[in-house]
Amino acid sequence: MARPTLSQSGQPAPRPRGRRHKDQPPGRDALLKAATSAFARHGYDSVDLRSLAAAANVDAGLVRVHFGGKEGLWLASVEDVAAQTARLHGAIRELTAEKRPVGERLADAIRLFVAFSFEHPELSLFIAQQTRESGERLAALTERLILPAIAATDPLFAEAIREGVTPASDPTIAFTILGGALLVPTTAPELPQSLLTPPVDRDTFRERLQDNLIALFLPGHRPQKERS
Numbered sequence: 001m002a003r004p005t006l007s008q009s010g011q012p013a014p015r016p017r018g019r020r021h022k023d024q025p026p027g028r029d030a031l032l033k034a035a036t037s038a039f040a041r042h043g044y045d046s047v048d049l050r051s052l053a054a055a056a057n058v059d060a061g062l063v064r065v066h067f068g069g070k071e072g073l074w075l076a077s078v079e080d081v082a083a084q085t086a087r088l089h090g091a092i093r094e095l096t097a098e099k100r101p102v103g104e105r106l107a108d109a110i111r112l113f114v115a116f117s118f119e120h121p122e123l124s125l126f127i128a129q130q131t132r133e134s135g136e137r138l139a140a141l142t143e144r145l146i147l148p149a150i151a152a153t154d155p156l157f158a159e160a161i162r163e164g165v166t167p168a169s170d171p172t173i174a175f176t177i178l179g180g181a182l183l184v185p186t187t188a189p190e191l192p193q194s195l196l197t198p199p200v201d202r203d204t205f206r207e208r209l210q211d212n213l214i215a216l217f218l219p220g221h222r223p224q225k226e227r228s
Contacts, residue, residue, distance in 0.1 A: 089152035
C-alpha cells in the first residue's frame with residue numbers, strides 16, 4: 001500500500017490529479033483495501049477518511065460515492081473479511097464431513113488455521129481490533145465474522161471431545177483459545193521468534209507453532225510420517 005506523503009503542515013499532501021495508473025486497483029477496491037488495513041491497526045474511531053483516501057490514492061469524496069460514509073466503509077470491510085474467512089470455514093466443514101479419524105481431521109484443521117492466519121495476518125488483526133467495538137458495530141461483527149467461525153469449527157471440536165482425543169471440554173472455548181494463540185504470532189511474529197534460543201526464521205517458527213498447537217489440543221496425536 002502506498003504511503004501518503006506529508007506537506008510541511010504535517011497533513012497528507014494533495015492527491016495528484018489525473019487518471020489512475022493501469023496497475024492500480026479501481027477506486028472502490030483501493031479504498032476497501034486501505035480501510036481494512038486502517039481499521040485493523042487503529043480501530044474505527046481513529047481512522048480519518050482524508051488520510052485513508054490519500055493512502056488509497058483516491059479522492060476522499062469517493063468514500064461517500066461508493067460506501068455512503070465511514071460507517072458504510074467499515075461494514076464493507078467486515079463483508080470483505082467475511083468473504084475471505086468463508087473459504088477457510090468451508091475447508092473446515094469439508095474436514096468435518098470426512099470419514100477419517102477425528103484426531104487426523106482436527107490436526108489438519110489446526111494446520112489450515114495456522115496457514116491461513118500466517119498468510120492473512122491483517123484479517124486476524126482486524127477481527128481482534130473490531131471486537132473492541134460496541135453496539136451495532138459489535139453486533140455486525142459477531143453476526144458476520146464470529147458466529148460463522150464458531151458454526152464451522154464447533155462440530156469438529158465437539159466430535160473430538162466426544163471421542164476423547166482432545167483434553168478440551170467445550171468446542172467454542174477451544175476455538176477461542178486457538179484463535180487467541182495465533183494472534184500475536186501472526187500479527188507481530190518478530191517478538192516470539194526472537195525469544196526462541198536460537199532465534200528462528202518465520203517459516204521455522206510457523207512450523208513449530210503449528211506442532212505445539214496440535215500437541216496441546218491432541219496430546220496423543222502422531223503425524224502420519226511418524227506412524228509409517
